[in-house]
Amino acid sequence: MLNFFPFLAYVVVTTFTPGPNNIMAMSNALRYGYRRTFGFLTGMTAGFFVVMLACGLLNVALANLIPRYTSG
Secondary structure (H helix, E strand, O other), X not given: OOOHHHHHHHHHHHHHOOXXXXXXXXXXXXXXXXXXXXXXXXXXXHHHHHHHHHHXXXXXXXXXXXXXXXXX
C-alpha cells in the first residue's frame, strides 16, 4: 500500500519550489523577452519529457527483470 503522506509532501514541495530550470527561464525571459526565450522553454520541456520517458522505461524494465520484488 502506498503511503500518501510522503507523496503529498513531495507534490507540495515540488509544486511551490522553483527549480533551476524555472529560475533560468524567468531570468532569460526578463533579459531577452519571451520570443527569444521560447527556444529555451521548448528545450526544457523536451528534456523533461525525455527524462520522464527514460525513467518510465527503466521502471518497466526493472519490473520485468525482477518480478518477485514487484509483486506485493
